[in-house]
Amino acid sequence: MSSDSTQAAPRRPLRIVWIYPDLLSTYGDQGNTIVLERRAALRGIPTQTVNLRSDEPVPPDGDIYLLGGGEDRPQILAAQRLRNDGGLIQAARQGAVVFGVCAGYQILGHEFGGEEGQPVPGLGLLDMHSNRGAQRAVGEIVGDVAGELGVPRITGFENHQGVTHLGQNVHPFAQVIAGIGNGNGYEGAYSGHVLGTYMHGPALVRNPGLADLLLTWAAGHPLQPIDDSWAGRLREERLAAVLN
Amino acid sequence: MSDLPLRSQLAVALGRTAARMSRIAGKGDGSVIGGRIGLRLDPELLTRLARDRNLALVSATNGKTTTTRLITSAMTPLGEVATNAFGANMPTGHVSALASARTARYGVLECDEKYLPMVLAETGANVVALMNLSRDQMDRAGEIWLLAGKWRKALEAAPQSHVIANCDDPLVTWGASTAKSVTWVAAGQHWREDSWCCPECGGPLDRQGGEENSDWRCRQCHFARPRPDWILHGDQVVAPDGRSFPLGQLSLPGRANRSNAAVALAVVAQFGVAPEHALPLLGEVKSVAGRYTTVEHEGRRLRLLLSKNPAGWLEAFDVLQPAPGPVALSVNAQGPDGRDTSWLWDVDYRILRGRPIWVAGERRVDLAARLEAADVAFTMVDDIEQAVMAVPPGHLDVIANYTAFQNIRTRYGRVV
Numbered sequence: 001m002s003s004d005s006t007q008a009a010p011r012r013p014l015r016i017v018w019i020y021p022d023l024l025s026t027y028g029d030q031g032n033t034i035v036l037e038r039r040a041a042l043r044g045i046p047t048q049t050v051n052l053r054s055d056e057p058v059p060p061d062g063d064i065y066l067l068g069g070g071e072d073r074p075q076i077l078a079a080q081r082l083r084n085d086g087g088l089i090q091a092a093r094q095g096a097v098v099f100g101v102c103a104g105y106q107i108l109g110h111e112f113g114g115e116e117g118q119p120v121p122g123l124g125l126l127d128m129h130s131n132r133g134a135q136r137a138v139g140e141i142v143g144d145v146a147g148e149l150g151v152p153r154i155t156g157f158e159n160h161q162g163v164t165h166l167g168q169n170v171h172p173f174a175q176v177i178a179g180i181g182n183g184n185g186y187e188g189a190y191s192g193h194v195l196g197t198y199m200h201g202p203a204l205v206r207n208p209g210l211a212d213l214l215l216t217w218a219a220g221h222p223l224q225p226i227d228d229s230w231a232g233r234l235r236e237e238r239l240a241a242v243l244n
Numbered sequence: 245m246s247d248l249p250l251r252s253q254l255a256v257a258l259g260r261t262a263a264r265m266s267r268i269a270g271k272g273d274g275s276v277i278g279g280r281i282g283l284r285l286d287p288e289l290l291t292r293l294a295r296d297r298n299l300a301l302v303s304a305t306n307g308k309t310t311t312t313r314l315i316t317s318a319m320t321p322l323g324e325v326a327t328n329a330f331g332a333n334m335p336t337g338h339v340s341a342l343a344s345a346r347t348a349r350y351g352v353l354e355c356d357e358k359y360l361p362m363v364l365a366e367t368g369a370n371v372v373a374l375m376n377l378s379r380d381q382m383d384r385a386g387e388i389w390l391l392a393g394k395w396r397k398a399l400e401a402a403p404q405s406h407v408i409a410n411c412d413d414p415l416v417t418w419g420a421s422t423a424k425s426v427t428w429v430a431a432g433q434h435w436r437e438d439s440w441c442c443p444e445c446g447g448p449l450d451r452q453g454g455e456e457n458s459d460w461r462c463r464q465c466h467f468a469r470p471r472p473d474w475i476l477h478g479d480q481v482v483a484p485d486g487r488s489f490p491l492g493q494l495s496l497p498g499r500a501n502r503s504n505a506a507v508a509l510a511v512v513a514q515f516g517v518a519p520e521h522a523l524p525l526l527g528e529v530k531s532v533a534g535r536y537t538t539v540e541h542e543g544r545r546l547r548l549l550l551s552k553n554p555a556g557w558l559e560a561f562d563v564l565q566p567a568p569g570p571v572a573l574s575v576n577a578q579g580p581d582g583r584d585t586s587w588l589w590d591v592d593y594r595i596l597r598g599r600p601i602w603v604a605g606e607r608r609v610d611l612a613a614r615l616e617a618a619d620v621a622f623t624m625v626d627d628i629e630q631a632v633m634a635v636p637p638g639h640l641d642v643i644a645n646y647t648a649f650q651n652i653r654t655r656y657g658r659v660v
Contacts, residue, residue, distance in 0.1 A: 021437075021440075022440035022441050022448070023441060023446075025437065026379060026387070027379060027584070027586045027587060027590070028586030028587055028588065028589035028590050029589075030589050030590060031586070031589030031614075031617075034589065034617050034618075035617065038617055053440065053448065054441070054448070055447075055448040055463070071387040071388075071389050071390060072387075072390070073389055073446065074389070074441065074446070077441075077446040139583070157583075157584045157585075157586060159584065200586065201584070201586030201587075201589065202586055202589040205589065205613060205614075205617075229613075229616060230609065230612040230613040230616045231613045231616075231617075233609055233612070233613075234609045234610060234612075234613045237609050
């Protein structure tokens with residue numbers, strides 16, 4: 001993907017690959033694609049989005065890969081196909097940005113719990129493993145993001161039954177202020193340009209700062225600030241609704 | 245056993261159960277709720293009330309209240325029909341519907357998708373109508389692949405029940421295909437985002453382009469669309485004997501209601517009502533629990549459309565006045581609506597571009613962020629009344645989700 005021609009063509013569109021919307025798109029996951037496209041466009045960065053079905057090979061030259069939420073069976077199928085394909089693992093190792101939500105987050109780890117609680121192998125892009133907790137975590141979640149990421153307080157909605165244990169080679173994404181997250185006071189995880197969260201569905205909508213972090217990683221340079229407009233108001237409103 | 249003591253006992257016992265259901269529903273998933281309620285509910289109550297009646301259960305993500313009403317209307321030639329007309333679609337609602345029509349030989353019961361297995365087991369219903377399954381409020385409705393799997397088990401255990409199912413919906417087809425006898429209705433499927441994978445093996449489904457009577461099959465396994473017995477073609481329904489019936493007499497608008505009507509015709513045919521007798525009776529249904537109702541207010545004609553999930557919004561868009569007719573949108577996130585508004589991002593709002601749009605409701609900022617991202621211009625109002633008074637006298641379409649709809653309906657007049 002890094003040929004000499006890329007630096008001579010700065011207008012190369014940012015390639016967004018939405019991984020398997022036929023399996024991993026239960027609830028508004030499309031919102032993350034829309035928000036990334038929009039916030040890139042507002043800065044004059046063109047984007048090109050691939051909605052990749054699970055019977056297609058993962059293109060290795062994407063800049064940002066998105067994985068959404070899914071039911072148990074589709075989650076297992078998606079993990080199997082991504083492991084067999086190998087394209088996402090290869091892209092991540094070459095520095096591509098990978099953002100996983102809920103079931104997509106769990107898939108990024110070494111292992112997660114299947115529908116009967118059985119261990120299912122993940123992609124191993126994040127040093128963590130997940131299993132099923134005693135009860136579902138359903139509701140608003142708020143957290144303070146790891147300082148080095150420079151992302152303001154996050155707000156989202158979680159709806160999962162997972163408990164995620166982080167290993168040595170991964171950092172917690174945020175410290176939970178309200179909600180459950182990974183189950184031990186932290187929420188999500190990141191390592192390099194791979195980041196996952198239990199904030200399900202359109203997590204980037206309410207968190208323009210997180211959307212910009214992914215875009216910054218992909219662009220390789222800081223981005224000019226833009227007005228968060230209604231998304232910013234939505235973020236403020238949800239934070240106030242949960243914390244007041 | 246006198247009538248009143250039994251009904252009193254029912255009310256007390258089921259009231260307790262309902263309270264417990266409500267508490268549990270906030271925490272557990274569908275299978276836990278189903279199991280616990282199965283233990284709590286005295287099986288004899290619903291079973292005894294259902295005994296010696298001809299019952300139809302109607303279930304789907306969308307359209308079950310309307311289809312229940314259509315079927316009930318078309319069955320009136322058979323005599324009194326017990327029904328839960330107002331959407332109380334869980335066992336407590338079924339018990340009160342049957343208890344309040346003790347002499348009715350027939351019953352048509354709308355049934356919540358999750359409760360279908362239990363209600364089928366309790367009632368041994370003669371007919372089960374299954375129309376569509378799509379993503380709904382996930383914080384309370386659960387996951388649809390799992391749900392269809394539960395339908396399969398329930399129908400396998402109920403060989404006495406005849407199933408009427410929409411074979412244009414692959415997940416419904418999978419859910420229904422363990423039944424001993426099935427009438428397949430090609431009732432169409434417009435929302436397809438939950439139907440790209442084979443429910444049997446997870447392989448890719450190959451689908452033809454059209455939204456009605458279009459074939460589908462799995463590329464990897466044997467699972468494929470069954471041959472339909474009834475077929476909806478535009479505004480015509482073709483019966484199994486090849487006769488074609490126009491749906492022009494329907495009063496309810498839109499393709500979703502033509503689909504509901506096709507299923508209703510197949511269901512009542514199972515009870516011996518021929519389509520030519522049923523059709524005029526379907527036309528008598530003009531609004532359903534306030535939905536599709538037009539109310540007059542200060543010279544404005546408000547048409548109220550209820551949409552609770554992405555597939556429902558698609559159907560609401562289908563019946564809007566032609567552009568540039570104004571539209572008001574109102575979204576809440578109370579318990580019955582689902583507390584999570586993520587689903588707004590599954591709706592393609594670009595179709596509203598070029599119309600005057602107002603946004604209201606408790607979650608109007610969520611709507612605003614969504615519309616902005618879709619480049620749809622809008623005006624935000626704190627109260628729906630401001631939108632109503634801002635449009636010139638004439639027609640205004642109002643699309644709202646559950647509690648937002650109820651608020652608007654209460655305010656501008658309840659017409660059933």
